[in-house]
């Protein structure tokens with residue numbers, strides 16, 4: 001009827017979901033996919049009206065608590081947070097992590113949700129965290145389609161869960177197809193449980209409990225799920241349940257019919273073996289209810305669904321109809337005083353006749369009419385304009401709020417505390433400052449822990465955690481396998497359950513293995529739940545300059561574009577990094593911190609208030625004052641630019657050097673704009689590709705800080721070459737911006753301004 005755009009449903013998979021709901025307990029978590037409506041309804045975490053509200057995209061938390069209309073139907077979530085962003089008591093709730101669409105991307109987070117139970121059970125200092133766990137008894141329940149198990153994320157998560165031995169129960173809903181493609185094209189031997197047999201635990205080696213069950217056999221399902229839940233809960237053994245012989249009675253989604261790719265034989269098998277039909281047969285043959293009673297229940301269910309569907313539509317369309325009526329009234333009034341009366345009245349009339357109107361219909365008409373009314377000046381037009389303006393913040397809240405935290409713990413609200421350094425402060429290697437910071441944080445914050453490749457025993461490849469595993473134990477400072485994607489998932493899941501992990505990616509170049517999850521899951525979590533969930537995970541990595549193609553990349557533009565919703569910190573040294581970690585740990589936002597790979601052994605003065613001092617986010621530092629040109633940069637490039645500034649000073653050019661410190665948020669107080677007002681020239685410099693983060697910084701300042709009119713020279717960027725950095729010192733010299741590159745480009749700008757004073761080289 002044109003009321004909803006797309007539908008995807010969980011029919012054919014109901015019975016297994018009922019069994020899973022029976023084994024699920026308060027405090028447990030689900031991370032699954034779009035087929036799980038029955039499970040959510042069985043737990044009373046989704047009403048039919050809410051289900052339809054999501055189908056209609058009702059932009060309201062009250063009507064559609066999972067995503068406030070921001071996600072397509074079939075994306076389930078519970079709300080872990082109160083309205084002010086504080087945590088609810090998760091142990092008293094049925095919890096569902098917020099779903100995402102990429103197949104298998106629920107798996108890394110599922111691992112993390114289960115892993116949190118392990119941390120809560122093993123770290124006795126967390127006993128006071130009673131809102132989040134009761135002795136780590138919580139099970140993380142995952143669901144995934146058979147075809148989606150072909151994704152790398154699935155296998156990586158399974159392997160990690162086997163290694164970590166976490167309470168994770170994964171159900172594979174196997175209906176034999178992935179849209180149109182049958183199992184033989186997806187899975188070796190056509191069976192995921194057979195493929196995974198090597199993961200099964202034995203008497204001598206830990207591993208998975210692997211179970212197989214038919215999706216239409218209620219008694220077997222119940223037994224399987226209760227057993228799986230018990231095993232995971234009490235012994236923290238991961239379980240895989242391969243649920244076979246499921247069906248998909250309406251095909252994959254509303255986008256196409258399954259008659260196109262299923263044989264007649266398969267279609268009729270699906271009818272006969274549909275789990276609801278089989279369940280009915282089971283109830284009748286066991287004389288649990290009579291056929292009449294079942295007919296009555298079915299009729300009541302249908303009537304209820306219809307009634308809740310109508311209620312959802314009335315609530316959704318009612319709001320818009322009110323707005324439409326208001327707009328039509330104001331537009332008609334404005335038309336009466338306008339030379340464009342006829343066309344405006346016609347527009348109002350057409351709008352009022354719209355069948356199933358949406359907001360776009362209302363606002364398109366109002367905005368077009370304001371353009372037609374541009375020469376008018378009267379009260380009626382002003383009223384229309386005022387109404388339109390007043391809708392701006394409301395629609396911002398409906399469709400664009402909560403990209404970043406709106407709670408009192410947002411990063412911008414963290415108070416700045418300066419580092420205490422004086423002449424007597426010892427000069428140490430940069431990595432020692434981080435080590436001392438992590439030491440004091442491990443001591444004082446039981447929710448804080450770190451993990452990653454080589455983080456445990458050797459204290460990371462650059463030794464910022466050196467000796468800390470020995471001091472605080474393996475639960476707090478952990479080694480992991482080489483598996484960046486699930487390191488991120490481990491962190492997301494743990495942070496969703498109130499912990500404060502630092503997940504380490506050994507080198508920035510390897511962040512790409514985790515970038516999809518950071519982008520699809522973490523960065524948009526607050527946004528896609530409209531503040532219903534948060535995962536203040538800190539991802540720590542190191543990058544920019546070292547040696548060779550995969551150890552000196554600086555793909556900042558990619559990161560900036562894909563991680564809106566996260567804080568992106570680019571500290572120039574380890575003191576700034578320590579202050580940024582302190583700020584982040586006081587806030588509730590997810591962040592990526594990129595330390596300078598070539599900075600761990602450079603000398604810095606040890607502050608005496610480590611753990612206390614904070615670096616404010618979005619506040620650039622002026623590292624050197626100057627009057628001719630402002631150069632804006634960050635990270636390892638700060639030192640290169642400062643060295644260039646010395647050479648430039650010798651030839652009579654004075655540059656002001658600004659370290660932005662954080663790329664997201666970016667210069668919230670307009671420090672750079674004020675500098676440009678003094679120098680009237682600006683260059684944005686970094687070691688990303690041309691058009692990467694340097695272009696981002698330029699856009700932020702030129703468009704965002706209203707400085708174009710103060711510029712006497714064209715604004716410029718300095719970046720690395722577009723290719724990957726070639727190996728060794730010469731490779732670096734010819735690939736990344738050197739001191740000479742900077743001196744020459746700055747000089748060229750001054751030459752253009754005053755060729756006599758600065759003759760061409």
Ligand SMILES: Cc1ncc(C[n+]2csc(CCOP(=O)(O)OP(=O)(O)O)c2C)c(N)n1
Nearest residue numbers: 035101102103144145146147148177178179
């Ligand atoms: C990464 C990714 N690739 C492709 C898609 C498009 N897509 C959505 S569902 C689907 C099939 C999934 O099949 P299966 O895992 O068996 O689950 P089912 O829908 O049958 O329950 C595909 C290819 C997607 N959502 N994500």
